[in-house]
Amino acid sequence: MVTSSAPGKVYLFGEHAVVYGEPAVPCAIEKRARVTAREIDEGLRVHVDDLTLDGYTVEYSDGDGHPDLEVDESLVRAGVGYINEAVSQAREVADRPDAGFEIVVESDIPLGAGLGSSAAVVVAAIDAATRELGVELTPEEIADRAYRVEYEVQDGQASRADTFCSAMGGAVRVEGDDCRRIEGVGTLPFVIGYDGGAGDTGELVAGVRQLREEYEFAADTVGAIGDIVREGESVLGTDDYEALGKLLNFNHGLLAALGVSSRSLDAMVWAAREGGAAGAKLTGAGGGGCIVALDETDGALTALRYTPGCEDAFRAELDTDGVRRE
Amino acid sequence: MVTSSAPGKVYLFGEHAVVYGEPAVPCAIEKRARVTAREIDEGLRVHVDDLTLDGYTVEYSDGDGHPDLEVDESLVRAGVGYINEAVSQAREVADRPDAGFEIVVESDIPLGAGLGSSAAVVVAAIDAATRELGVELTPEEIADRAYRVEYEVQDGQASRADTFCSAMGGAVRVEGDDCRRIEGVGTLPFVIGYDGGAGDTGELVAGVRQLREEYEFAADTVGAIGDIVREGESVLGTDDYEALGKLLNFNHGLLAALGVSSRSLDAMVWAAREGGAAGAKLTGAGGGGCIVALDETDGALTALRYTPGCEDAFRAELDTDGVRRE
Numbered sequence: 001m002v003t004s005s006a007p008g009k010v011y012l013f014g015e016h017a018v019v020y021g022e023p024a025v026p027c028a029i030e031k032r033a034r035v036t037a038r039e040i041d042e043g044l045r046v047h048v049d050d051l052t053l054d055g056y057t058v059e060y061s062d063g064d065g066h067p068d069l070e071v072d073e074s075l076v077r078a079g080v081g082y083i084n085e086a087v088s089q090a091r092e093v094a095d096r097p098d099a100g101f102e103i104v105v106e107s108d109i110p111l112g113a114g115l116g117s118s119a120a121v122v123v124a125a126i127d128a129a130t131r132e133l134g135v136e137l138t139p140e141e142i143a144d145r146a147y148r149v150e151y152e153v154q155d156g157q158a159s160r161a162d163t164f165c166s167a168m169g170g171a172v173r174v175e176g177d178d179c180r181r182i183e184g185v186g187t188l189p190f191v192i193g194y195d196g197g198a199g200d201t202g203e204l205v206a207g208v209r210q211l212r213e214e215y216e217f218a219a220d221t222v223g224a225i226g227d228i229v230r231e232g233e234s235v236l237g238t239d240d241y242e243a244l245g246k247l248l249n250f251n252h253g254l255l256a257a258l259g260v261s262s263r264s265l266d267a268m269v270w271a272a273r274e275g276g277a278a279g280a281k282l283t284g285a286g287g288g289g290c291i292v293a294l295d296e297t298d299g300a301l302t303a304l305r306y307t308p309g310c311e312d313a314f315r316a317e318l319d320t321d322g323v324r325r326e
Numbered sequence: 327m328v329t330s331s332a333p334g335k336v337y338l339f340g341e342h343a344v345v346y347g348e349p350a351v352p353c354a355i356e357k358r359a360r361v362t363a364r365e366i367d368e369g370l371r372v373h374v375d376d377l378t379l380d381g382y383t384v385e386y387s388d389g390d391g392h393p394d395l396e397v398d399e400s401l402v403r404a405g406v407g408y409i410n411e412a413v414s415q416a417r418e419v420a421d422r423p424d425a426g427f428e429i430v431v432e433s434d435i436p437l438g439a440g441l442g443s444s445a446a447v448v449v450a451a452i453d454a455a456t457r458e459l460g461v462e463l464t465p466e467e468i469a470d471r472a473y474r475v476e477y478e479v480q481d482g483q484a485s486r487a488d489t490f491c492s493a494m495g496g497a498v499r500v501e502g503d504d505c506r507r508i509e510g511v512g513t514l515p516f517v518i519g520y521d522g523g524a525g526d527t528g529e530l531v532a533g534v535r536q537l538r539e540e541y542e543f544a545a546d547t548v549g550a551i552g553d554i555v556r557e558g559e560s561v562l563g564t565d566d567y568e569a570l571g572k573l574l575n576f577n578h579g580l581l582a583a584l585g586v587s588s589r590s591l592d593a594m595v596w597a598a599r600e601g602g603a604a605g606a607k608l609t610g611a612g613g614g615g616c617i618v619a620l621d622e623t624d625g626a627l628t629a630l631r632y633t634p635g636c637e638d639a640f641r642a643e644l645d646t647d648g649v650r651r652e
């Protein structure tokens with residue numbers, strides 16, 4: 001039996017613009033998914049706890065349908081889909097196509113909040129399942145296989161960023177298919193606010209695409225986000241939170257211009273800033289979900305906790321560790 | 327005795343960017359300042375009602391100081407300063423340097439809210455005082471003299487836009503010193519939300535300047551606002567509120583990126599949008615003050631009235647009339 005864990009992530013800079021070849025900087029955060037893999041005779045048993053819904057257990061063998069469950073079916077299908085594909089990767093790696101698994105998933109990362117919970121689960125699951133079969137992959141190999149899983153489960157709508165960031169840890173630079181760790185980044189005191197909701201990523205991406213095709217200034221705005229990322233990279237190593245915060249704030253405004261902010265995201269961004277954060281922005285696809293702020297004090301956290309529409313607020317510093325055996 | 331009135335304005339597009347040579351589109355609104363001028367033997371008596379403070383009366387002759395007043399002195403000084411200079415313009419026009427005046431000012435336009443209340447008062451005052459002395463100026467001449475008054479009173483920090491828009495009415499295009507009416511604009515169903523506050527214009531303008539000097543992408547953002555204005559001009563004649571609204575929303579995001587929005591402005595913008603407005607943005611210098619939304623229904627107005635932080639909300643359609651004798 002092997003337990004592995006992998007971190008969630010926030011986008012410090014560059015979401016949406018990354019779709020058009022601009023660089024982006026996701027950062028791993030100290031919120032993790034833990035996956036335990038135990039080899040069994042045959043089939044796949046999956047136990048999922050705490051993915052924002054009451055724990056559920058799914059048990060099936062190849063060819064069987066899912067049993068009836070009183071939970072949101074799409075969540076179950078997604079959760080099981082990810083595990084199913086992750087286990088397939090492990091079977092392929094170990095050349096053990098018939099290996100059976102019992103998988104237990106636990107996660108501190110709110111599901112569907114844009115914090116990369118599915119990528120973290122997939123990364124941890126591949127690591128745990130391959131180790132359970134006696135094979136040890138490098139983080140880069142795990143990142144690559146986890147990307148393939150997300151690509152498969154999400155019908156071709158996957159970014160390498162989430163899985164790479166979760167496997168490698170730390171701050172990451174993504175530009176097209178090129179992903180690399182940014183070295184020399186110190187502490188990043190992230191505070192996260194979560195409105196309990198989530199935007200429709202496909203719809204949000206399509207909205208930006210439409211604006212960009214219709215208006216030259218929208219294309220320029222996407223380009224300006226790329227410039228913020230390039231500027232941000234040069235500041236990242238310096239611990240100059242004030243400069244970083246200014247860039248976060250600017251990035252947020254440009255995302256708002258592109259139509260991917262929301263009332264609650266803006267309210268949380270302002271709460272964090274007025275609470276004393278050096279800067280704050282929405283993180284991920286937007287339309288709802290999370291904001292990330294930079295704050296060394298407790299000001300932003302407290303302000304967020306008193307903000308109507310903010311369902312959860314927590315500190316989650318940059319996690320320099322990627323996937324690891326527990 | 328002559329009474330003249332002149333409208334306030336909103337910026338439909340382009341505030342802040344106009345400082346850097348981009349075009350902007352202020353629009354006169356159906357909220358007016360009314361000024362009554364009566365020639366008296368000598369000196370100047372000013373009665374001001376309802377400029378968001380309880381009415382006050384100032385009476386003084388050349389050389390005298392102001393009497394003690396239990397109102398905000400800066401407001402009094404500003405109000406009296408504008409009237410004083412407007413009356414000087416009338417005296418100069420009529421070649422009657424010693425003409426005395428009793429001036430009564432009433433206004434529907436919230437003071438200091440970025441809706442051009444001072445420009446409207448100056449425009450109406452010049453019109454009323456010159457007419458009282460038997461001279462009739464064209465709206466263009468009044469706009470020019472009113473600009474000189476604002477320039478004088480505001481220590482050289484004045485834009486031609488406010489006074490031109492108030493004198494001419496309708497939708498106006500401003501680019502540098504070139505101001506012209508945009509013809510063929512139909513109804514514009516503005517809804518205005520006011521947070522009861524005001525940003526520090528000088529500070530906000532300086533903040534944008536600093537960002538623009540520090541970051542290339544901030545300069546690009548200013549340029550993108552100019553592009554929105556050019557796009558907006560081509561839509562203005564069509565009554566396509568949906569297209570106009572999209573441009574308002576985008577313009578707001580870029581202003582937010584430039585650091586001139588505020589928590590209450592963003593809250594009002596979202597309330598208006600979720601209430602059904604085709605679009606909404608802050609108007610004026612920002613940091614607090616007003617938002618303008620486009621909405622034919624009562625949805626945005628109702629939503630604003632239930633929004634914490636929104637102190638006043640009202641409908642104020644495009645006013646095609648500029649300065650006029652009542």
